[in-house]
Amino acid sequence: MTNQAKFYAHTCYSNSNWISLLLNALLACPYLKIKSIYYILQDFISAQHMLYSIVTTIYFWNFRNEGTLFYLPILLPWFQFFITLLLFTKNHKLSPVFQLGAIPLFFCYLGMYLVCILLWWRQFMFVEFGFNLLIWCYGFYYFLHMISLTIRFTDGRFLILSLLGWKSGCKVAWITDIHIAKEVLLASSNKGSFIEEKIACPAWSPVLSLESVNGDSWRDLKSKFLIFQKYLPPVEQLTHIIRHILSSQDANIEIDAKKVVQVTLACFVKWIFNRDWDSKWDFVCEASWEWRKEIAIKGKADPVLKCKTIDWLIDLINQSDYYQIFGEQWSTPECYSVIMQPFILSPMINFSDIAVSSSRHPDLSIQELIHYYHPFPILERYTEKDIVVCNDGVNCVLVNANTQVFIPLDTIGQQQQYNHKLWTPFGIGPRKCQGTQYAIPLLTELITHYKNNPRFVPEKNHKYSGRNNDHLSIRESIYQLIIFGKILIRG
Numbered sequence: 374m375t376n377q378a379k380f381y382a383h384t385c386y387s388n389s390n391w392i393s394l395l396l397n398a399l400l401a402c403p404y405l406k407i408k409s410i411y412y413i414l415q416d417f418i419s420a421q422h423m424l425y426s427i428v429t430t431i432y433f434w435n436f437r438n439e440g441t442l443f444y445l446p447i448l449l450p451w452f453q454f455f456i457t458l459l460l461f462t463k464n465h466k467l468s469p470v471f472q473l474g475a476i477p478l479f480f481c482y483l484g485m486y487l488v489c490i491l492l493w494w495r496q497f498m499f500v501e502f503g504f505n506l507l508i509w510c511y512g513f514y515y516f517l518h519m520i521s522l523t524i525r526f527t528d529g530r531f532l533i534l535s536l537l538g539w540k541s542g543c544k545v546a547w548i549t550d551i552h553i554a555k556e557v558l559l560a561s562s563n564k565g566s567f568i569e570e571k572i573a574c575p576a577w578s579p580v581l582s583l584e585s586v587n588g589d590s591w592r593d594l595k596s597k598f599l600i601f602q603k604y605l606p607p608v609e610q611l612t613h614i615i616r617h618i619l620s621s622q623d624a625n626i627e628i629d630a631k632k633v634v635q636v637t638l639a640c641f642v643k644w645i646f647n648r649d650w651d652s653k654w655d656f657v658c659e660a661s662w663e664w665r666k667e668i669a670i671k672g673k674a675d676p677v678l679k680c681k682t683i684d685w686l687i688d689l690i691n692q693s694d695y696y697q698i699f700g701e702q703w704s705t706p707e708c709y710s711v712i713m714q715p716f717i718l719s720p721m722i723n724f725s726d727i728a729v730s731s732s733r734h735p736d737l738s739i740q741e742l743i744h745y746y747h748p749f750p751i752l753e754r755y756t757e758k759d760i761v762v763c764n765d766g767v768n769c770v771l772v773n774a775n776t777q778v779f780i781p782l783d784t785i786g787q788q789q790q791y792n793h794k795l796w797t798p799f800g801i802g803p804r805k806c807q808g809t810q811y812a813i814p815l816l817t818e819l820i821t822h823y824k825n826n827p828r829f830v831p832e833k834n835h836k837y838s839g840r841n842n843d844h845l846s847i848r849e850s851i852y853q854l855i856i857f858g859k860i861l862i863r864g
Contacts, residue, residue, distance in 0.1 A: 521850035544776040553771050554780045558802035565755030565777045571860050576667035581710040598711045611644045615818045627828050630835035633728045634658045634721045641716050646689050661721040666837040671849045715808050723748040728831035731820045739816045743798040744791040747782040754778045
């Protein structure tokens, strides 16, 4: 029995060390961009060390009289676990599994009591089975979580998009050079048939997003947007409205993510429709979280709440002077989307995300915040023709025809120092952001007003971020894997 315990402990500990050694070797390879995967797996392994240490401790406790050296296999993995834990805590890499809520904490205490009872009864086989089951369940959860993060961020998304391009018979290019990316955005207005078409457009539905639709739908929607834009009040009036709303608020109210969304919506409703905020409209704020949940691939949005919000907007339009612009056509997605996406939903979604970044980096300007922590991590364009530039009289092909180009703005933000000449905050070319002139003054007033305010906590109640402003739950990870799986299978 003693030899069996020694062998079991040695196997548990050495397997984890071999995995750690392999990860360190892969991390050292300059051709593999797996840094984020490394940190995720290292965090997983640190927790595995903890679980293996508990199991080996139970084994060796029964043979504690064998001598001092018998404790060494117990102390080594515990020591490595605590060192890793301190390292990840220092770098803000602590796993969400340690951030227990009320219900998980209850089951944790219940499990510990059960372990104590089994140890008292000397039922070591049951304790071993229980901890092995916990290890496998935790490993399965972290496997799903790791795969979900990998296909969304730096390392895995290129692989899944390349597979999709291969299946579609289209070349895929991942461009992080700021100058080449600029030429692509200036040359093409076609977003292709990848992220926006397969994920964003269904998530926005029944609203048509000016940022996501393509081809004739985009040209028609943009023409209607430009027509409506002529009837809007001056931008200076929007600045006065945000100042008035912010100054009239109770100074003792906590400004969390929900409050940021409400203030944003109140500003645009007052500016566009000259209507003061009504508490009956709180469901519109809730609907924005539903929309962003599906856009960020965190779950299916509530269709009833979506339709209720659209009816609310159409009712406001029918009671305003804007009704004369398109008349009865306002009830169609091609018309009400002109207001719903650029002036209602997108500000509520993006401004709360930017507010989170501003609270973490209060010294950065609005343009810098968007550059380094962009609400849209990836831009995409399809090049029907070769993109050619003339360099010293010689034509150089930057991007070949029939190529789907992906521009990771989050990667560019990490590599490129911001300056005022950069196009990254609001894009460039025919599909650059149409709401720049409205977003900058409102965001500037909002962030300046709450700067260094201890009651400004936009991280609180913030959820469903398309970036990395909140943690993934197991349900959200499974949902993402299902969505990406369907896209790959169906093409």
